[in-house]
Amino acid sequence: MGEPASGAQRVLLRTVDVARQSGYSVQQVRDLERLGVIPAAARSSNGYRSYTPLHVHALRAYRALAGAMGPVAARQMLARLRTETTAEAASAINAVHVRLAREREEALRAQRALRAIQAEAEATGCEQESDAMTITELAEALRVRPSTLRFWEQEGLVTPERVTSLRARRYGLPAIRAARIVTALRGAGYSIPAVREAMDSLRQLDGQGEAQRILRQRVEQIATRTVALLRAGADLAVVVEAAGRR
Structure with a gap:
């Protein structure tokens, strides 16, 4: 059996909750889900979306990453981080820091x-x-x-x-x-x-x-871009750690 989900991950959020906590509008949350910035939300039998705090972290990370490397590159980065090992994800994030320093x-x-x-x-x-x-x-x-x-x-x-x-x-x-x-x-x-x-x-x-x-x-x-990348740090860590547990 896999590890039980943490208490934070068991919390279910509505679209409006995610929008409020991430700073996006409800429509932007749906659009960013469609673009693959965040994983697809679970759907109830009546069609309502159910999110978790992980979605909020991913959206916050995207906002900061978009300021550091542009929206397209930020979308690609988040999609990549969800499929890589912790070591690979950490290396990818470090490469962005190195590129900005260069x-x-x-x-x-x-x-x-x-x-x-x-x-x-x-x-x-x-x-x-x-x-x-x-x-x-x-x-x-x-x-x-x-x-x-x-x-x-x-x-x-x-x-x-x-x-x-x-x-x-x-x-x-x-x-x-x-x-x-x-x-x-x-x-x-x-x-x-x-x-x-x-x-x-x-x-x-x-x-x-x-x-x-x-x-x-x-x-x-x-x-300014470097500060945006630093701001993404804590939220990116949550995304990376969640991917590593899968």
Whole structure:
């Protein structure tokens, strides 16, 4: 025989009870059940749903997880946790913490890179003709492929100068700095459209100061997502432990 259900698990709740305790509306509870965020409720002979406190924990966990990783990923995570061993579930949750920590470190690294670019620009002062670089030299300096620089050019992110009849590219200091900013933003996880928007802002506003503002905002967003994940902790533990007992 299996272990008897705990007193908490024997408690039966109505849909309205679950809604009240989880912070969702009655319709949202039904919708999230249909989407598989929570297990299907038991049905009585008259068709009424019966839930348990586990459903409430799952809904609370989903709310916090959605803030940490997005609603689709949160749904997938909860469905996965209900079928995995405790060790597998703990590993999956830990991976989310690791991913957020990595995103934060990438954003901080981008901030440091931008500060270095700004300090270098201030120390250099005027631009020198000898400071221009070929596409190969710039690609090697940034540790990207020349094809990446060509793609950024096509996307309007970096604009090199062109010389000779063979249209060989030459990058002056403005283009070099733009390429370094693009590298920093891409390294921080920004998509090409987001980088384009940021670079447009740089051209219109306060240059690297605007880039720093964008990255500070990203660090703050990651912190908010991390707090949401921490908030999910206790409820996730209940979901994981319930799955482990099955």
